[in-house]
Amino acid sequence: MSTAVPAQQAAPGSRLTAENVTLGYDRRVIAEELSVRIPDNSFTVIVGPNACGKSTLLRALSRMLKPTGGRVLLDGQAIGSMPAKKVARTLGLLPQSSTAPDGITVADLVARGRYPHQGLLRQWSAQDERIVAESMAATGVGDLAERYVDELSGGQRQRVWIAMALAQQTPLLLLDEPTTFLDIQHQIEVLDLCAELHERQGRTLVAVLHDLNQAARYATHLIALREGRVVAEGRPGEIVDAELVREVFGVACQVIECPETGTPLVVPAARRAARD
Numbered sequence: 001m002s003t004a005v006p007a008q009q010a011a012p013g014s015r016l017t018a019e020n021v022t023l024g025y026d027r028r029v030i031a032e033e034l035s036v037r038i039p040d041n042s043f044t045v046i047v048g049p050n051a052c053g054k055s056t057l058l059r060a061l062s063r064m065l066k067p068t069g070g071r072v073l074l075d076g077q078a079i080g081s082m083p084a085k086k087v088a089r090t091l092g093l094l095p096q097s098s099t100a101p102d103g104i105t106v107a108d109l110v111a112r113g114r115y116p117h118q119g120l121l122r123q124w125s126a127q128d129e130r131i132v133a134e135s136m137a138a139t140g141v142g143d144l145a146e147r148y149v150d151e152l153s154g155g156q157r158q159r160v161w162i163a164m165a166l167a168q169q170t171p172l173l174l175l176d177e178p179t180t181f182l183d184i185q186h187q188i189e190v191l192d193l194c195a196e197l198h199e200r201q202g203r204t205l206v207a208v209l210h211d212l213n214q215a216a217r218y219a220t221h222l223i224a225l226r227e228g229r230v231v232a233e234g235r236p237g238e239i240v241d242a243e244l245v246r247e248v249f250g251v252a253c254q255v256i257e258c259p260e261t262g263t264p265l266v267v268p269a270a271r272r273a274a275r276d
Helices: 054-061 084-090 106-117 126-138 154-167 184-201 212-218 242-249 271-275
Strands: 016-025 028-038 043-047 069-074 091-094 172-176 204-208 221-226 229-234 253-257 264-268
Touching: 016 054, 028 054, 028 069, 028 229, 043 054, 043 184, 043 212, 054 172, 054 204, 084 091, 084 106, 091 154, 106 126, 106 154, 126 154, 154 172, 154 184, 184 204, 184 212, 212 264, 221 242, 229 242, 242 253
Parallel strands: 043 204, 043 221, 091 172, 172 204
Antiparallel strands: 016 028, 016 069, 221 229, 253 264
C-alpha cells in the first residue's frame, strides 16, 4: 500500500527546497502549501497526470515562477533574492520548450551555457572551449557544431539544449520533460546520460517525466503529484504499486518487477479487464 511521505522527511540533506508554496498563473491556483525537499546527489523525478503541477513546481524551483505564498530556498537562501548569476552557477534549467535565436549555430548556442561563469575578470578561455566541446560530445551533437539550430530536427534540437545545460556545469540540473520530441532510442540515450551525470559526477538532477516506467527505472527518488499535492515520494521500489498508479493516474494495472533492472514496471490492465 502506498502512503504519502511527509515532504520534510524526504531528504535529510537538501540544497533545494520548497516550503509551503502556493503556485499559479494569474488567478488560477495550481498548488497550495506544497512542500518538497530535493535530496542532495539524487536523480529525482516528478510524475503525475497532466495539469497536476509538475512543470509549475519545476518552474518555481528554478526561479522562473515566483510563489504567491511560501518560499523556495537554494542553499538556505530565498532563491528570489539571490543574484541571477549566482543562481545560474548553481542551478541549470532545461525548460519544456526553448526557442533559439535566428541564425545561431549549435556551437554558439551551447557556448551560451558558459555565460554565468564570465565576468569582468574572467573572459572566454580554453577551459570554456573544452567544456563546450565535451558537452556536445556527451549529447552526440559534436558533428552538428557548425549547423544552424533552426535547421535541425526536433530531437537534434533537444539534445543541443541539453548540451547547453551541461556546459553550464551546475551541481543542480533541472529538466522539464527532457525526452520530448525524441524517439525511444534517443529517450534512452538522454536518460542514460542523466543517470551518468548523477552517478559519476555527483550532480543532483530533477526531471519531469510523463513515462512512469522510465521514471521508475532511472529515478533514485520519485515524487508523485496529483492536483498540486504530493501523494507519495521515496525510492520507486518502495512506493510504486497498483494502488499508487490508480490514485495518481486513475489507471488500473499490475506492477511487476522489470526483468532488466528489477525496478517497478507498470502493466496497464486490458480494456475489458479495466471495465470489469
